Amino acid sequence: MTHYDVLFLHPPRVFKGFWRKLREKPEQKLRPQFCFVPMGLFSLAADLDERGYAVSIVNLGIEQDLNRFFNVKRYIQSVQAKIFAIDLQWVLSSSGAMALARVCKQYHPNSLVVLGGMTATWFHEEILRTHPFVDVVLRGEADYSLPQVVEAAFKSQGLTEVAGISYRQGKHIKQTHTGSILRNLDSIDPTRLELLANYEKYVYAGVYQCGRTGSKDGVSSESALWYPVLRGCSYNCAHCGGGQRAYRVLTGRDEIALRSPRKVADDLQILADKGVQRIKFSHDLEIGGEKYYLTLLQEVRERNLDIGAYVEVFRLPTQKFASEMARTFHSPAFALSPESPHEQVRRLIGRGFSNHEFFKALDGLKKEGIAARVFFTVGLPGEVPHPDPGWGRWLTRFKKFLEDVMAHGGLPLPPTVYTIDPNCLMAVNRDKYGINLLLKTFADYERVSASESDLDWIGHETKTLSQVDIGVLTSVSALTVHSDLMRMNVQNA
Numbered sequence: 001m002t003h004y005d006v007l008f009l010h011p012p013r014v015f016k017g018f019w020r021k022l023r024e025k026p027e028q029k030l031r032p033q034f035c036f037v038p039m040g041l042f043s044l045a046a047d048l049d050e051r052g053y054a055v056s057i058v059n060l061g062i063e064q065d066l067n068r069f070f071n072v073k074r075y076i077q078s079v080q081a082k083i084f085a086i087d088l089q090w091v092l093s094s095s096g097a098m099a100l101a102r103v104c105k106q107y108h109p110n111s112l113v114v115l116g117g118m119t120a121t122w123f124h125e126e127i128l129r130t131h132p133f134v135d136v137v138l139r140g141e142a143d144y145s146l147p148q149v150v151e152a153a154f155k156s157q158g159l160t161e162v163a164g165i166s167y168r169q170g171k172h173i174k175q176t177h178t179g180s181i182l183r184n185l186d187s188i189d190p191t192r193l194e195l196l197a198n199y200e201k202y203v204y205a206g207v208y209q210c211g212r213t214g215s216k217d218g219v220s221s222e223s224a225l226w227y228p229v230l231r232g233c234s235y236n237c238a239h240c241g242g243g244q245r246a247y248r249v250l251t252g253r254d255e256i257a258l259r260s261p262r263k264v265a266d267d268l269q270i271l272a273d274k275g276v277q278r279i280k281f282s283h284d285l286e287i288g289g290e291k292y293y294l295t296l297l298q299e300v301r302e303r304n305l306d307i308g309a310y311v312e313v314f315r316l317p318t319q320k321f322a323s324e325m326a327r328t329f330h331s332p333a334f335a336l337s338p339e340s341p342h343e344q345v346r347r348l349i350g351r352g353f354s355n356h357e358f359f360k361a362l363d364g365l366k367k368e369g370i371a372a373r374v375f376f377t378v379g380l381p382g383e384v385p386h387p388d389p390g391w392g393r394w395l396t397r398f399k400k401f402l403e404d405v406m407a408h409g410g411l412p413l414p415p416t417v418y419t420i421d422p423n424c425l426m427a428v429n430r431d432k433y434g435i436n437l438l439l440k441t442f443a444d445y446e447r448v449s450a451s452e453s454d455l456d457w458i459g460h461e462t463k464t465l466s467q468v469d470i471g472v473l474t475s476v477s478a479l480t481v482h483s484d485l486m487r488m489n490v491q492n493a
Contacts, residue, residue: 011096012061035061043188089117105133123442140251241421265299278308341401366409379470414478
């Protein structure tokens with residue numbers, strides 16, 4: 001039996017049946033397993049390792065994907081740990097995280113089962129009240145609280161002095177005050193990939209296949225890793241659970257925390273040496289300001305790194321930023337999210353740029369040779385005018401917008417079902433945005449996260465779109481994108 005002090009476990013969305021179904025009928029539509037681990041897991045594990053604790057990270061989705069005979073229960077039985085630390089960052093992991101926590105406590109009743117992550121934070125009280133196999137929830141960022149919980153466990157001390165946690169004490173649920181957070185990210189180490197079992201497979205992970213290349217969701221042979229360049233956000237997009245206000249409620253963070261340019265460049269060198277071929281930045285680098293990104297990119301260039309980059313742009317990229325990225329990284333790719341072809345919808349959710357400004361930005365990226373991937377979200381407030389029988393006017397406008405995107409060099413991505421974040425502004429300020437919330441409790445998210453039905457995952461309605469309407473319109477929009485992309489490929493053949 002392998003012994004750990006702390007064993008970090010990343011749960012797949014569901015444990016039973018997924019991989020068998022995918023192997024038997026690869027073409028069938030399943031909700032993704034989402035095998036990406038939260039970026040902070042590497043630095044949390046690295047910190048404990050440096051303190052002398054025996055730690056490891058196991059991505060159970062990878063283990064299942066690589067070994068069809070891998071059994072979660074048998075694996076948990078085969079290991080021993082003082083603390084089983086399970087991440088519950090995203091709502092889609094709700095069912096898997098609870099199933100895993102139950103198994104850990106079943107086979108190791110004397111071990112501490114600890115949850116952490118944004119979803120665990122938002123629903124901390126309900127989780128502890130309704131899931132007796134969970135002992136502790138780390139609320140918000142856990143850089144300080146996790147080491148203190150580990151130390152208390154090994155010294156057989158109580159948890160009353162550990163800030164930023166909720167925990168079970170007998171029949172009672174206790175909650176300590178919000179803890180401290182890092183004001184910059186220079187003290188963490190996000191490069192310790194070797195602490196993750198099969199990390200050399202993980203860098204090829206997609207949302208469906210977790211450790212193999214050439215999977216059904218288009219994973220290429222290029223290795224890539226999400227990298228935490230900063231924490232927090234400067235924006236308040238209504239549909240995002242990571243916006244400034246939403247994130248502040250969860251963590252107490254009232255300003256962004258950056259990793260210094262030299263540290264970032266050093267990290268990229270280390271990761272490149274470990275086989276990472278493309279860095280996916282956690283945030284839009286322009287949030288740090290022009291001086292920050294110019295210094296960072298200069299530091300990277302001085303190291304002569306042969307590495308690609310992927311950036312999710314939170315607004316629109318400036319031409320200077322695009323030019324500097326093109327000088328620094330090979331084959332850079334930007335993700336842009338106009339979300340809707342309608343400017344008034346964009347303004348309502350907090351993205352106030354016009355269509356003219358958007359297409360001008362696409363032209364700028366095309367000029368620099370930067371690939372532009374364009375994302376949409378269906379079901380936003382005010383999206384479809386009322387009345388619009390058969391959504392004819394909306395679809396006509398959407399199709400025209402797609403044609404313009406491709407004419408300006410962008411690659412539109414088919415919309416997928418949007419599941420509302422429980423802490424986003426749309427969910428919290430429902431009257432302001434005209435939202436009827438369908439998913440309200442952790443039990444709701446735990447239930448739907450185990451479902452393969454797209455309809456179940458739609459957790460809200462608007463004044464003009466029902467749950468079914470959003471599901472149908474998402475499917476129709478996705479088919480429209482597929483059709484236009486096929487037509488473009490035929491024309492370019």
